[in-house]
Amino acid sequence: MNAHGLAARRAGIDTYQQPVVYVRADCRVCRAEGFEAQAQVEVIAGHRHVLAILNHVNGDWLGADEIAFSDVAWTMLGAAEGDRVQVRHPPVLESMAHLRAKVHGQPFTYEALRSVMEDVTHGRVPDIHLASLVTLCAGQGLDDQETVALTRAMVDVGERIVWNIEPMADKHCIGGIPGNRTTLLVVPIVAACGIAIPKTSSRAITSAAGTADAMETLAPVDLDVPAMRRVVAQEGGCIVWGGNTRISPADDVLIRVERPLNLDSDGLLIASILSKKAAAGARQVLIDLPVGPSAKVRSVAAAQALSRGLVATGTALGLQVQTVLTDGTRPVGRGIGPALEAMDVMAVLERAADAPSDLRERALMLAGLILEMVGKAVSGAGRELARRTLDEGRALSKFIAICEAQGGLRIPPVATRSHVVTAPAAGVVDGIDLRLVARVAKLAGAPRDLSAGARLHVQLGERVEVRQPLLTLHARSEGALRYALDFMAAQLPVVRVKPEFA
Amino acid sequence: MNAHGLAARRAGIDTYQQPVVYVRADCRVCRAEGFEAQAQVEVIAGHRHVLAILNHVNGDWLGADEIAFSDVAWTMLGAAEGDRVQVRHPPVLESMAHLRAKVHGQPFTYEALRSVMEDVTHGRVPDIHLASLVTLCAGQGLDDQETVALTRAMVDVGERIVWNIEPMADKHCIGGIPGNRTTLLVVPIVAACGIAIPKTSSRAITSAAGTADAMETLAPVDLDVPAMRRVVAQEGGCIVWGGNTRISPADDVLIRVERPLNLDSDGLLIASILSKKAAAGARQVLIDLPVGPSAKVRSVAAAQALSRGLVATGTALGLQVQTVLTDGTRPVGRGIGPALEAMDVMAVLERAADAPSDLRERALMLAGLILEMVGKAVSGAGRELARRTLDEGRALSKFIAICEAQGGLRIPPVATRSHVVTAPAAGVVDGIDLRLVARVAKLAGAPRDLSAGARLHVQLGERVEVRQPLLTLHARSEGALRYALDFMAAQLPVVRVKPEFA
Structure with missing residues (x-):
């Protein structure tokens, strides 16, 4: 370790999610530690540290005693201008040996996946290793036991929310159907019926909009757990982005690589969904599986396999999981994209004459099933209870109240x-x-x-x-x-x- | 496309092999094209283009009309200060659909692999997709047909050398044994016996030194094909780095990701070795397979499987391949690292009293087998011919001559x-x-x-x-x-x- 460190400053360069630091190629630290350009390094300021890619600067905009940070590196380290920081080789990642073992046919154990997820969560795994991990899990890469182990590992490296409320409903839709934004309707309908339904959602992985993306055009979604608790205590439901809650935080890191790779994985999908549900404290979970030749799930057989995996993994984690296969052969609603989908939702809630009826019907069916699952309606009577809740304006009032509680209702942006x-x-x-x-x-x-x-x-x-x-x-x-x-x-x-x- | 482009300049930032360009976040091109930080872009100057990662600059060291290049981006584009360059979205990579199909259990075809290797060779595949490809090929990910298809695809996207010389020998060692630098001995022995042996080698993948790394401490290895032809025409043998010859160029791109991922793959290994051999025009290829519990090949069974794959793939490509299983339980020679291994080689060539005898014995055995394969010695007499060639100083003279022909004999560097x-x-x-x-x-x-x-x-x-x-x-x-x-x-x-x- 170099005794005096380097003086920190901002580089004024935005490298999105990849932290980068810049030092002179001839600086003392590079000479002493042998850091090459594009090397991964650990930068330390007091108790905080960040893993970053090191770039060499040959010009004179940086002093030999300085280290410059890209925007995200600066934010993650939380240093101030002029702070002395240390730079060292990153720790050797022993968890990567588990990837090699899996490549050679050895199934992942809970302990292996727990160790990998710890490293993933703490930002210690470089993107190419994340890509390798995602590829190993892709397709049918994970069996049932591995899927349960991965789900548990993802729950265990994050926060858990304990509610002391029963029933505690939740829902999820396996994407792939553009415009299928039923969550923004189901949550206010169910909550308006007095059933707690705290929904944490993802941003888009391979689609044009995730639930969190669409909701964000109507209200803030970056709530932490205490804020989420306040919203649910007050309104019975919420629709927030899961990435800010530290619920299954590994999932949000994996998405960074899953998105550009665009590979599907039953095991990753199940673990992603159910780890969020289990960690968020859900007890009854309804999962919508749209099936169609160009949907995410392409055949009834594939949907049944996925459904079986979801129920089995849910049971292993103590969740009551129910799945429903829906029509995935056509878009739902009219808009495809965050704001455009939000506008469809508002039209349904406001009972507008031109509201998309297919979106309305799906939401009523799903809300009805949840109301039956939790015993709020007898079998067969759920949809009618949901319809009355929507048509009497109580779902709209509840949705507005949820948006206000999350930080204020917004008007979705319009493209130029x-x-x-x-x-x-x-x-x-x-x-x-x-x-x-x-x-x-x-x-x-x-x-x-x-x-x-x-x-x-x-x-x-x-x-x-x-x-x-x-x-x-x-x-x-x-x-x-x-x-x-x-x-x-x-x-x-x-x-x-x-x-x-x- | 933006009509007038941006003025090119160097950023004075070294990003190793990853091209990066820097533009102001508020520049016209970013506004018009919607480029976000860390987006992949294609930068065009006349007929030349480069795929790069775009970073946003918020400071004032860059003008709104300027684009700055990291060192490797600048070299790859070959622009001059002030040149107007265009920036646009990169073409959609259709070859990546083949990775998705493979994930879902569909074997790779030649056409699929050819298309992927074209994109790999032309630098169009981002690192996370390369990592996914390598992972799909890792372990037993490729069957025999896929391995043959990959080998052909790797040959076909690069240059081929046609020699009109017969026999045309070559050798390879499946690494994993530190210090096993026999190539630097076998080539001069065989060439001194009048048999052509143009050797293209890799740099280290997961080891502490590749043959090209060790040879580089003794002579230049970055020769192009015409230079390599001159050396072989003059001396009968050469030891050059394959990456500069455009022989199986995809291999050198893959190594960039294989090295940090540190995953083994029989299929990738066979394709890597035999594509280089086939493209380099070899006809008789001897492959040394050291076997040991901590070698790259850990068991005789694994060595036999690999050997079978090598011979089968070789035959499909018209090569005469012979394998030899050797002791992989202990290091060979004393040095581990490019210069330290080169010094061992020189000691053997110079018949120094303290030369490592294990390295000498292995080289004589391998050279002997090649001399028998090509008919220069009858069965069982190859080793003795090799020994005489070494002990009479003809191998040393030949090695020096080869080094001089490659650009001049060097003294290996000594650590400080x-x-x-x-x-x-x-x-x-x-x-x-x-x-x-x-x-x-x-x-x-x-x-x-x-x-x-x-x-x-x-x-x-x-x-x-x-x-x-x-x-x-x-x-x-x-x-x-x-x-x-x-x-x-x-x-x-x-x-x-x-x-x-x-």
Whole structure:
């Protein structure tokens, strides 16, 4: 260790989530410790430390006695300008031996996964090792025992919330269906019926919007556990981002790599969902599994396998898990993208004349099942209780109250650029490609840009005239809009119109 | 695309192999194209382009009309100060769909692997996707057909050398045995016997030194194909780094991620070795497989499986492949680290009294087998021909001639720091841990620091007195030396001495 350290300063460089530090190639620390460019180093200031990538500076904007921090490195270390900081080699990660053992066919044990999740949670695992871990879990990489072990490990490295409330409901939808934003309807309906339902959600992994992304356009979602407790004590429900609660914190680190890798994994999916539910203190969990050829779950067989894994893992963790297979062959609602989806939700809550009826019907069905699971309605009577709660305006009042309790209701942002795609000929809409529409919404900027995405103007089977609008693309910049349009031009149509030859 | 572009300049920041560009967060291009920090972008100057990570600059060292390049980005683009460059979203990588298919159990086809290797070779695959690819190939991830397909794909995306010389020998050793630097002896012996043996080698993947690293301390190894042809035409043999020849270029990209991931893969190993051999124009290939509990190949069964894969893949590619299983239970020679291993080689070539006899014996055996394979010696007479070639000084003359032809013989660098580890008690050396000794050499700085590593002073079974030197650590900095020593202090002994109770 170098006795006097280096003087800390900000570099004024934004490296997003990857901490980077800059030192002169000829500085004392690099000479003494032998640090090469792009080496991983541990930077220490008092009790705080951060793992960062080291870059060498050859210009003269940095002194030989200085170390500059990228924005995220600066925030994570929490140092002040001029503080003396130490730089050293990072500790050797023994948990990575478990990845090697798994590669050679040895199943993961709880102890192995616990050790890996500790390192993941504390930011000690570089991205390429995270990518390797995600790949090892992808597809059918984890068996039942490993999935239970991973779920437990993810729960155990984070906080747990104990509620002393029973029943304590929760729901989740296995994404893949653009616009399927039922959580923002189910939570206020169930809470308005007097059943506690504290919902922690993820941001998008591979989709154009996650529940937390859509909710964020209507209210703050970055609540910590005490804030979440206050909202639930007051309103019976909440919809917050799980990443700020330290509930299953490893999940949010893994998502950073899962998103660009775009690989699916039953085991990771089950562990991700149920670790959040178990740690959040849920007792009764309803899981919506949309099934369709271009949904996340493509066949009834796959849905049944996943369903079995969810129920088995839930049981092992002491949760009552119920699954429901739903139609995953078409989009739900009209908007695809955080703000556009939030607008659909508000239309349903406000009983607007043009509110998307498919979104409404799904939410009523799901809320009804939860009300039956927790014994609030007898079997078969749940949907009607949910419908009355929505139609009498109590779900809207509850939703507004939840938003206010989370920090204040917001108006969703509106994109500054848009482009309308029209029908090339008169005919019938005989296909809407869910993966392509999500891809286009993402190319337009969703979910990072909350206002970006696509709004569908037609439904499957609908008759359209030539030049009738099929969908509108929304983006924040001309570049993003053009990027999405160029992609569409090079692909099969997102909305396919079968021409009529009269 | 932005019409006028940005003015290029150097950032004076060294990011090693990862190209990074810096632009102001509020610059026109970022606003127009919606580029976020840490986004992957394509930077274009005339006909040249480079994929880079974009960082946002908030300070005022960069103008709104400027784009700054890290050292490697600058070199790869080849722009001049003030050149106008364009920045755009990178093309969508369709080859990544093949990784998803493989995750879901679909074997890789040649077409899939060819498409992936094209993208890998052209630097279009981000590190986390490379890590996923390597993980999918790790362990027994590739079957025979996939291994043949990968080998062909790796050959086909690079250059091929056609020699019109027959026989055309080559050799390879599946690493894992510290100090086993036989190539630097076999090549001059075989070439001195009049058999062509153009050797392209890798740098270290997970070991403390690769053949190219050790050779680099004695002569330049960064030769291109025309230069390599001149050396072989003149001397009959060469020892060059394969990465500069565009022979199987994907291999060198994969190594960038294989090295830190530290995962083994039979399929990747076979494809890596045989793609280089096939593309380099070899016809007869001898492969040395050291077997030992802490070698890369741990059991005779594993060696036989690998051997079978090598011969089968070789045959599919039209190569005559022969394998030989050797003792992998102990280090070969004394040095571990590029320069230290080179010094062992020179001692054998010069017939020094203290030259390591184990290294000499292995080299004679391997050279003998090659001389028999190509018909230069009858079965059983190869070793004796090799011995005479070495002992009569013809191998030394040939080696010096090869070094001179490659750009000039060099003196290996000597480390500035060293530390002698001594026996804690009198006794017998009953264990030398190959993995630990390699790990210690790496922590001391090898292979990046050519002078760093370890030199063993004792052999298995040798009697030692208390405080007798067991090994010397060599490093370039106190930090690296201390790092290696701290690691040794926390582990089982690298050299284990069984005390004698007389």
